[in-house]
Amino acid sequence: MSTVKGKQTSSKKKGLNLLSALRRDRSLYLLALPGVLFFLIFKYIPMWGIIIAFQDYSPFRGIQGSEWVGLQHFTALFGNPDFALLFRNTLAISLLNLILFFPFPILISLGLNELRSVAYKRLIQTIIYMPHFLSWVIIAGLTLLLFAKGTGLVNELFTLWGWPRVDILTNPDSFWIMVTLQAMWKEAGWGTIVFLAAMASVDTQLYEAARMDGAGRLRQIWHITLPAIRSVIIVLLILRLGDIMEVGFEQIFLMYNGAVSEVAEVFDTYVYRTGIEQGDFSYSTAVGLFKSVIGLVLVVVANRLVKRMGQEGVY
């Protein structure tokens, strides 16, 4: 009895604490309010829209008037002969991103971190940030200008040197690696920001001490820099896993063509085609929902694993 009573009072106390905390920091909470409202209005309320994945949604009848069909759209998706293909392509592009793209900014940051000349470092940073600000439309256009088989600059050069022309844009064998390299070129520089910031916060005394003990550059990177940014790497990796079913719609859509369709069709482009182009709103919502659920599960599982290994997770 007494323990229960104790709990009640403590929870009451907590409530009081919250109220008084609210009152005390009211301006801070007010500052947070727009953000909270933003997420409520533009992220959480629209989430109700996913219920059309369980309906035969008609815009004319609205959500209230549309017929409920249960899991029909999901069974249609899993029963679709193209499902395996979509899954394979999405996963392949994502994994390539994870294996090739993800470590790339870390490597660049480690290199940049070792540069002694600040001016030179800044210059390089500025140059490698730039592609991030170009839209995918421009990048796709550049790729076309450079690598088109008929008129592309690279192929013109190859002919000049007497080499055979290469086919990159319409070749199913090179599509995955091409989009990965594209993404790396565009985003790797931008990705270094977080890592460089983490590295900047490492205590310089650690390096000095290591140098005194006779550690070379590589030893310092291995034993000081990398452990220092480990938690940042892990957090970003977990967040990245949540996006594993999204491979960047714009990029794939722009590089897509008939000759590479069997390796280029991913969930994102499929949702666009069924939803926007064919007006099959419920079905494409179901596909999108399926995609998000996988992402959510991966994040939760990865977070658990990381915590079990004694690291700090995302939450």
Place this chain on the structure above:
Amino acid sequence: MQKVEKRNTRNLAWIISVVMVMSVVLSACGSKEEGQVSGSSGNADDPLEVSIMTITPSAVPAADDNVIKRAIEEATNSKMNIQWVSNNIYGDKLNLTLASGDIPDLIMINDPFGSTFTKMVKQGAFWDITPYIKDYTNLSGGIPDIAWDTTKAADGNNYGIPRPRPVTGDSFFIIRKDWLDRLNLQVPETTDELFNVMEAFVEQDPDGNGTKDTTALAAYISPDDLGWGGNLGPVLGAIENSFIGTNSSWKWDESQGKLIYRELLPEVKESLQYLTKAYSRGMMPEDLLSLKLTQARELFKRNQAGIIVDKTGTMRKIYADDLKKVDPSFKYTDFYPLTNLNGYNPKGSGYNGILAIPASVPEEKMKRILQLVDTWMNPEVFEIQQFGIEGTHYEVVDGKKVASSEKLTADNASDFNHIVNVIDLPWDTTGETDEETQANELFKKVEAERDKTSVADLAAGLQSETGQKVLPELNKKIQDLKAKIILGREPIEAWDAFVETLRNDPNFQAMSDEMTEAYKKRNGQ
């Protein structure tokens, strides 16, 4: 001192947060209000407030206070709130608008047989205007019957006003006449002759610059063109259609007494072999699959390709002016639109999209909208977008209106054709030079010649429920496979295998049966 400062920062925080909250709340409300305004209809004498969505061909659409818009509004007693959407994204924008349920009072449906629109029509989301047409003289008399017929929904009713277009103006081959003349070639009349011309355009230096740097056909294959010209899109589809002898997806087979889907026809395989051969010999751009419509047009404009597929009348507006910059000797009459190939040329369906009115619009307002379009079609109103405003866009010389096409273009005059267009008025009668007059005469001659052999789509307007479900995916597969065969990635045998699986597909058979039934029903069999 310190305390005062602290208070100041606190006040600032308050102000900032209040402003931010307000802006979020207000922006959330704003979008809702807009939708409600269009609902009011008001008195019969007040200007009709109407929201419209349609395509704009211009990079910068007409502004709300555009002079021509104002003049049309005054003449038709209306207040138009027009949403201009770029041609490139119209299909997507339309589907999104339909999905939102917040549909403009008059909306241009570019494909009246698209799945979203047909689904919504079945649910009663749009007005059936069939019983009202006869009350409006211009709607019933000014729009050709073929346009009304080919836009009828499955139940035989009209759910929108067709935007009429001439049936003789469909896209077909246009060949550089000066190139033909330079190489002493005849105008091709069969696909084999066309092949020889294309070969000459690649091999014999038609532009006379001493290097072998030309291609023949400004072709491209785009996923946006699914269902267009046998899924290969307008350009390569035109070649395929010439083999089959129709631009329809269906062909009537007398011996079996049913409609046959075009892909099962042996002519499709022949045309694929033809195209594969043409591609391997450089008669079309090597990057066929990565090119977009505008890039393919560039090839022609830059004097690098000798053949395009487009509407006859587009030559002057889209290509010739640019071409003259590269090749100053080029004349407006230096193009030869083919009148037929293998004895075939396509007959248009007589319309380009329909204007539909959502059922949420009350009957009285719906009638006023029909009245608006009807009044707009009166010559004195339509002339506003044709000639503009006296003193600003045109002067009357010897009793004839002479307009400045530059000023008309600057004021987006012809954009309004994408809402209401009258087809029997001559297209361009403004300030013509001799060269332009000759070009127009040639163009009229070509159209008259085409009229003799043109073939209409016999299945236009026919629908099958199964087809609506399976065709989008099927069309995509067909395009991908055809593209791969043309590029030489797949052997022609892959096509035979595909056709065989198609034949045995129960969905495909159901679609064929439904189409045959619909066809028989319409033809009273």
